Amino acid sequence: MSEVAKPKNNRAWFLVLPVVVSVAFTAVIPLMTVVNFSVQDIFSPDDRVWVGLEWYRTISRDPEVRAAFVRTLLFSAQVLLVEIPLGVAIAVAMPKRGIGVPFALVVVALPLLIPWNVVGTIWQIFARGDIGLGGWVLRRLGVDFNYALDSTDAWVTVLVMDVWHWTPLVVLLAYAGLRSIPDAYYQAARIDGASAWSTFRFIQLPRLRGVLTIAILLRFMDSFMIYTEPFVVTGGGPGNATSFLSILLSKIAVGQFDLGPAGAFSLMYFLVIQVVCFVFFTVLTRTGR
């Protein structure tokens, strides 16, 4: 191999520059602004006081924040428990070849294509007892359903809405994972006399590990940060029943304009998501190795 003489210089840094600049504007600078807010008490742009970690202490002791944290965690857990098995089940049941494939894919993907606030509006109307189809049917069946007054009804409405909206994502990921399993595995299972359940348990499920890890992480992050849909449907109510962390945060930041506490809240919120995702990822990729 001939040695090509290469001039040594630092020009490569220029190639990285666009990334550095865009990341700075999209992530670093906004984040540092928030950090800046979180350690000051701001009365006006010219009148601010350094308070150190005071806001962090306040926020972490606030009963309303704690309640919202538990509520959001519970909501995410329920979302994962419903959406992951349901999504996998639908993906397994979907046609593998033929004209049914594009048809099923389009039908499944539809909810993903609808803007979030429109999803909220759809469900706000759908679940209404007087004019909404869903609420009306429930009432006809003898269920006293009213999401605006009953906190359980409100919770269920938001949960079902999220399942309807986001299970398709799990379905698409799982379906892609299933399609990548070579035929030979199914043939071997037939030769070995494996039942449909055994085929799922020992061939399909182990091979979905990768995509399900992604699905769980995505669904956790999104559901833990859920804002638009419950905001449109219930506005966090009745009472505090569907007041998730993000709704509470926006109330503090935009409603009360308490930038210091809101900054501290945001950073802690961010940190919790990072930690939980890290734990999920580590556990899911370590087990079964």
Add this chain to the structure above:
Amino acid sequence: MAEIRLEGVAHSYDGGSTWALRPITMTWESRRAYALLGPSGCGKTTLLNIISGLLTPTQGRIWFGDREVTHVPTHERNIAQVFQFPVLYDGMSVYDNLAFPLRNRRWPKAEVDARVHAVSRLLGLEDQLRRRSRSLDAGRQQIVSLGRGLVRSDVAAVLLDEPLTVIDPGLKWAMRSKLKEIHRDTGHTLIYVTHDQTEALTFADEVVVLADGEVVQTGEPTELFLEPAHEFVGHFIGSPGMNVLPAEVGDGGAVTVGGDTVGRAVPYPDDAATGADAATGDDAATGDDGAVAGHGDGAGDGTGGDRTVAGLAPGPVHVGVRPEFVTPLDGGGVPAGVPTLTARVRAVRRMGAYDLVDAVLAGGAADGSRLVAKVGAGSTAEPGSERRFALDPGRVYLFRDAVRVGRVVASANGGGAP
């Protein structure tokens, strides 16, 4: 354990417009090792999947001994099948992998344990039973997938679909001898699919050559080499492949290659008795279905004609002779009773242990046809010189429509000397 019989088995993936496998009638004897040899896309895997029951043939019937299994689902056939790459339940231990087929059949725990240990002893996996199957190397993984088939009692046949594709070249020999050893110890009927002639010839008692969905010859390795029944077999087996020269059979039976009389044509009525011709003959017989007969051109017709016509009809043929049976002559006399050809030496390729003399036929219709001779190292043939080449009298064949129809022997007047 029983023989496996195919009766006019054919398969089409698209409802009959193209045939992946044309009607095949043959018997796989029990306890023998077969290699199913052919290029990619010739229907090898299709045939294998039909035997194992993963595919139901479009037409024809399959028998395991005296039980018809054409529509018997695959898990009731007691077939062991190994695929191109290791197929394992990779979350399970080696033990659980081996036990899986038995547990699915609800065997009692003690019997499962006994069988698993017996098979792991046979395969040399005893020390690996507790390991995760995914942590084994590719060769061992293939052994485990083979073991999942062998663990069942009364295995009808072991089918291997190019099982060494993913194995390191260095390990292939070891794996092949391991497979042979297992075959010797268990005595199962073994069908080994491959597109590698060395693998097929070294492994099998009998080689079945498949081309374009058709069995073109069945025979022992030496038979395929010495007496190819089909031009494809001549090309595909041997390195380099058989020389195929355009030729003409005259009215008197004289065979001329480009105006150069090589010898006399002798038809081969007894050829029809060999395995492959029996199969192609049946092909023509069962081919009364219009769609299939249309594809069964050439081969079937050729053998059919050979049987009915006593002599060889005049007309164009191909002369086929392997490079091993072509010898350049150093001037001087031509031995009596030896067919000869004249060609211009173009190059001599030194291959180490042997030389390949690359020559071009001189004159006539066959002008430009290549003739390759495989001779001992140190050949004296000069590039550019014209030479006579002697052809081994017993090993020069005539092919019509790619099927062997006869043999060339020296003319009565002593060789093919002009």
